[in-house]
Amino acid sequence: MLKRAALLVLLLFLAFIINAFLNPIPQREIVEGGRNAYGTSYSFEQAEWYGLDSRKAYVDLVEKFDFEWIRIPFFWNQMVSEDGELKINTLEFAIEEAAKRNVNVVIALGAKTPYYPEFHLPENIASQLKSGQNIDSNHAVGAKILEIDRRLVEALSHYENISHWQIENEPFTPNENGWTVDVSLIKEEIEVVRNADSIKRPIILSHVGPVVFDLRWKKLLKLLESGDVLGVNAYFKTQGTSLFSFSLFGNQLSIPWPRGFSWPVQSWGLFSPDFAGIKREASKSGVDVWVLEMQAEPYIRDLSDGRKKEFSFDAEDLKKAHNYLSGEKIKTMGFWGAPFWLFREGLGDSSWINSVSDLVN
Secondary structure, X not given: OHHHHHHHHHHHHHHHHHHHXXXXXXOOOOOOOOOOEEEEEOOHHHHHHOOOXXXXXXXXXXXXXXXXXXXXXXXXXXXXXXXXXXXXXXXXXXXXXXXXXXXXXXXXXXXXXXXXXXXXXXXXXXXOOOOOOXXXXXXXXXXXXXXXXXXXXXXXXXXXXXXXXEEOOOOOOOOXXXXXXXXXXXXXXXXXXXXXXXXXXXXXXXXXXXXXOOOOHHHHHOOOOOOOEEEEEEOOEEOOOEEEEEEEOOEEEEEEOOOOOOEEOOOOHHHOOOHHHHHHHHHOOOOEEEEEEEEOOOOOOOHHHHOOOOOOOXXXXXXXXXXXXXXXXXXXXXXXXXXXXXXXXXXXXXHHHHHHHHHHO
16 A cells, blocks of 8 residues: 555656656746736847858837837946956947837846856956855955946946846856855845935845745845836746766865756746745735846857757747736746847848747837
8 A cells, every 4th residue: 555655656656757857938827907018138249159240130120119118238347447447338339229229228246246257257256256155245356346336337327218126137146156145235225326326226136946945035025125026037948058066175076968858947836936925925015026047049059059050948938928917917038038039130041030020019
């Protein structure tokens, strides 16, 4: 009897796993009422990696789609000269071109901003961080981060179409060096940014799409005020650079991710991110919840991946992902993958551009 029960449990467990892999984007009934707000993120550096004319591609992007906002990251190692002067002409170009088309801009600032390798730090700053470093308000680098935050906000705050400041991107998630940003530093960054901006624009703090046991997003929620935004991400068929990554005796060790293997994120039932529940909790404080990064591209390691004819996550999956989040009552979504769509269009594949256009325009 006990063996039969154990076998039944095992079979149910296997069925649960098989279903998660076979149905990585669960169907949801779309919640009607009100228009969704759509945005995207853009990196001039990544666009150039794809071989695009990054400025022309950016203008094409804001002209093709009726995005309400576009998120542009600050890269410290590229946008501050060796003598400490801000070199933000690329940011200013992005903001001004967006303004011509009535598109708002979210500026992502701090030590950790979107796009690989996430911590875009100059060498003299990065060299002060050890492997696995959690950067708190007492670390020597913390004061320098606060100073750069202040100077950047003061330099850009006169642009009326900047709608939000995002402070750090997924600060609790380590990058390849194991670096993270402590809540104590984030709290001070918020104060610096609010004081530097005479208009007092809303703040965005972000976390990954948290699984049921990951409650770290609540630490960020406590730092936000009414009118601010808690950002999360929503990936559906994901891969990574490492299958496992851990620190041992001060050394960061990792096991490479197997090529061709995608992990489903949203199909684990109660164990998957509860976007509707997070939104309910945040609304008690007057904080909105955005999906800053909704997967809208496959995982790309190199350009040969981008030239494939078939992908584990395709353009039709993009629409399914959108419908899933709509069913979770998410009203503001940022589609992640803009340079990839434009790259594919240049190869004669307009399916990605068309899928996004069908949803946004």
